[in-house]
Amino acid sequence: SAVISQKPSRDICQRGTSLTIQCQVDSQVTMMFWYRQQPGQSLTLIATANQGSEATYESGFVIDKFPISRPNLTFSTLTVSNMSPEDSSIYLCSVEAPRRTQYFGPGTRLLVL
Amino acid sequence: GENVEQHPSTLSVQEGDSAVIKCTYSDSASNYFPWYKQELGKGPQLIIDIRSNVGEKKDQRIAVTLNKTAKHFSLHITETQPEDSAVYFCAASSNDYKLSFGAGTTVTVRA
Numbered sequence: 001s002a003v004i005s006q007k008p009s010r011d012i013c014q015r016g017t018s019l020t021i022q023c024q025v026d027s028q029v030t031m032m033f034w035y036r037q038q039p040g041q042s043l044t045l046i047a048t049a050n051q052g053s054e055a056t057y058e059s060g061f062v063i064d065k066f067p068i069s070r071p072n073l074t075f076s077t078l079t080v081s082n083m084s085p086e087d088s089s090i091y092l093c094s095v096e097a098p099r100r101t102q103y104f105g106p107g108t109r110l111l112v113l
Numbered sequence: 114g115e116n117v118e119q120h121p122s123t124l125s126v127q128e129g130d131s132a133v134i135k136c137t138y139s140d141s142a143s144n145y146f147p148w149y150k151q152e153l154g155k156g157p158q159l160i161i162d163i164r165s166n167v168g169e170k171k172d173q174r175i176a177v178t179l180n181k182t183a184k185h186f187s188l189h190i191t192e193t194q195p196e197d198s199a200v201y202f203c204a205a206s207s208n209d210y211k212l213s214f215g216a217g218t219t220v221t222v223r224a
Contacts, residue, residue, distance in 0.1 A: 001159070004156075031210060033211075041216075041217075042202060042214045042215065042216050042217050043157070043202065043212075043214045044214075045211055045212065048211075058211075092156055092157070096210060100145050100206070100210060101147065101159060101162060102147070102159070102210075102212060103159060104149075104156040104157045104158070104159075105156050106155055106156045107155070107156045
């Protein structure tokens, strides 16, 4: 399975600011995804990070709020912009491995005050 | 879109007993069904998965069954141990690779 790291692992931010989360995988992967997990809740797909083109966002998520970069096949960033307390969540990246399995990173725990 | 329902939301079992978690899905096009285990402070860990051309799959103490006709699949953990305590998520996807997750089951194994 792929080894995935995320930075930062956790952060406390003030409302109105932005935070960029990094996701690094130890091998080249075609598909990378970003999920949000609100406190005590399940996982919700934010977007698919496409290498060399714009990310594909799910209903309810927009590029202005969650801009995503994917400069190569091992790295992606998710920015949470103009944060409010409602953005307090765990943000997870995942990668698609052979045979459609998905592996998740350890997550970034964000608290917005 | 796909809707995955998961039951129960919490499950408490005595060490050594079995645990069963059930999920139903709505999209008949779904053909891939993974299960994840999430421990406190960690990301979800893939523990087992099943594809629509298979009815049952087993890996040591963990097994998953799939009933395509009824659109439901289940996770079975036998001989539970304290380290099995975690939140378990089922998920489903079709050929678009997007995973739709159930709400999760908090499993507590009592020593």
